[in-house]
Amino acid sequence: MTNTCVATVRPPRGLAMGSLLRADSIVMLNSKTSLVLSALLPVVILVVTSFGKAQSRLGGSNLLISLALTLGLLTSCLLGFTLALAHDREIGVLQRLRVTPAPNWMIMTSRLVVQIATNLLASIVVVIVGSIVHGLTLNIGQYLLVITVAILGAAMFLAIGQALVGLVQSTNAVSAIGRLLMIFLLLLGLLGGSGILGDAMQTIADWSPVGALLALFSDVLNLSAWSGQDTYSLLACVGYVVVFAFIGIRWFRWNSR
Amino acid sequence: MSEVNVPAQPPVLDISDLRVAYGARTVVDGVSFQIRRGEIFGLLGPNGAGKTSTLSAIEGLVAPKSGRLLVDGIDVQEEPLDAKARLGVQLQSSSFQAELTIQQIARLYGGLYGVKLSRAQIGTSMRSIGLEEELGKRFKQLSGGQQQRLALFIATIHNPLLLLLDEPTAGLDPQSRRGLWRRIEELRGEGNSILLTTHSMEEAQAVCDRVAIIDHGALLTIGKPSELIDKHRDDPRVLSVAHGAPTLEDVFIGLTGSEIRD
Numbered sequence: 001m002t003n004t005c006v007a008t009v010r011p012p013r014g015l016a017m018g019s020l021l022r023a024d025s026i027v028m029l030n031s032k033t034s035l036v037l038s039a040l041l042p043v044v045i046l047v048v049t050s051f052g053k054a055q056s057r058l059g060g061s062n063l064l065i066s067l068a069l070t071l072g073l074l075t076s077c078l079l080g081f082t083l084a085l086a087h088d089r090e091i092g093v094l095q096r097l098r099v100t101p102a103p104n105w106m107i108m109t110s111r112l113v114v115q116i117a118t119n120l121l122a123s124i125v126v127v128i129v130g131s132i133v134h135g136l137t138l139n140i141g142q143y144l145l146v147i148t149v150a151i152l153g154a155a156m157f158l159a160i161g162q163a164l165v166g167l168v169q170s171t172n173a174v175s176a177i178g179r180l181l182m183i184f185l186l187l188l189g190l191l192g193g194s195g196i197l198g199d200a201m202q203t204i205a206d207w208s209p210v211g212a213l214l215a216l217f218s219d220v221l222n223l224s225a226w227s228g229q230d231t232y233s234l235l236a237c238v239g240y241v242v243v244f245a246f247i248g249i250r251w252f253r254w255n256s257r
Numbered sequence: 258m259s260e261v262n263v264p265a266q267p268p269v270l271d272i273s274d275l276r277v278a279y280g281a282r283t284v285v286d287g288v289s290f291q292i293r294r295g296e297i298f299g300l301l302g303p304n305g306a307g308k309t310s311t312l313s314a315i316e317g318l319v320a321p322k323s324g325r326l327l328v329d330g331i332d333v334q335e336e337p338l339d340a341k342a343r344l345g346v347q348l349q350s351s352s353f354q355a356e357l358t359i360q361q362i363a364r365l366y367g368g369l370y371g372v373k374l375s376r377a378q379i380g381t382s383m384r385s386i387g388l389e390e391e392l393g394k395r396f397k398q399l400s401g402g403q404q405q406r407l408a409l410f411i412a413t414i415h416n417p418l419l420l421l422l423d424e425p426t427a428g429l430d431p432q433s434r435r436g437l438w439r440r441i442e443e444l445r446g447e448g449n450s451i452l453l454t455t456h457s458m459e460e461a462q463a464v465c466d467r468v469a470i471i472d473h474g475a476l477l478t479i480g481k482p483s484e485l486i487d488k489h490r491d492d493p494r495v496l497s498v499a500h501g502a503p504t505l506e507d508v509f510i511g512l513t514g515s516e517i518r519d
Binding site for chain 1: 316317318338339341342344346348350352353354355356357361364365366367368369370371372373415
């Protein structure tokens, strides 16, 4: 319609990827739910817990900032990204994209890149707000470490979300399971990690996605020396990324029928 | 004068012995046909006959169990992206990202097909399909006819060699349907070939050069609409459903049966 010669050549990948990234970024900016889950919810938690004695009762500023960062990543990846992907699959957006000459990996990579970039920006905002309202002073190295851990955390929760959408076809079921999974992971990481459910649960919690990420964030903010627990937490996070990304890619279904 | 050897152009689409199965259920069973350059080809069949599955295999959305699919001589299974670059597709239920405006959708799909569109070019294109006032609107805010015009615009944004239209006039009013037929004729005039599926015999007779009737995954007959009527006019199955001189619809019902399909 717009050009005169009949198309016979595969389009340049740079142009296709650029178009996808721009479109996915616009979708992300227009999606208020995702922005609220990524940044606003953690910031509200940080501000609310900065009043009175709440900070020390809840385990100190480092733990609260770590919790806010983890919660932001968990909700935006497991609810925001996962639900948007399942919804687009159900209404046929993914199929429409798949009949173009853009490879499948490019369609999915664009979404993941935009989601991780959003999580990164949100994490930086959360750390800055957290350090201001909780009176914490961080150096550049700590900010860089927080960003690194945030990327790892986003990758881990995105991989879990991808596996969920891969294994469950219905959008409603993805939504319901995603919410339950989020609550379960949070409770396991927080309650189990606190030790009130016993030693066995504490060990399980330390190795759980939320527990491992909380430990890494907390140690980065504390600027404590690298410990054996940090190594285990790092290994656990990388392991979750590998296992769930494999499941999410291997069993992902592009249409809902 | 010496003779110039012009290499014969391959058919735009060459399907041979195509089989598509979902699990143990075979939905396309040994379908073969070709589409020539500049041809409008109609695939007719009742619900569940295998039309959309055939199209899905050409589009690369489902992997065939066996058979060969060539688009402009390119094997769809071996070089899917090269084949897709030559195809324009309008799915049965096209949907675009709900958060994008019409202009953003046009820019996205232009980029995916390697066509860089400026704001002015998009505006001109939208004017030509009567959507210049809707540039800032989202897909869901358009009427059915407008959505269909946009979906067709997106499918032809790169001037594809072969355009696949899956029930393009379903749910359209007569004016929109006639408008689409005109557009299909224009596209053929621009050198495109078109494969469309439809339930409308009127549409098949009005726009298709050749049609194939498919049922239970198998091709029952193929030819020009008038040839099919001539070929089957004495078939007892056709005569039993005809009221007067047999029509293409009588041939269709005669060959595929009268029972209602879901």
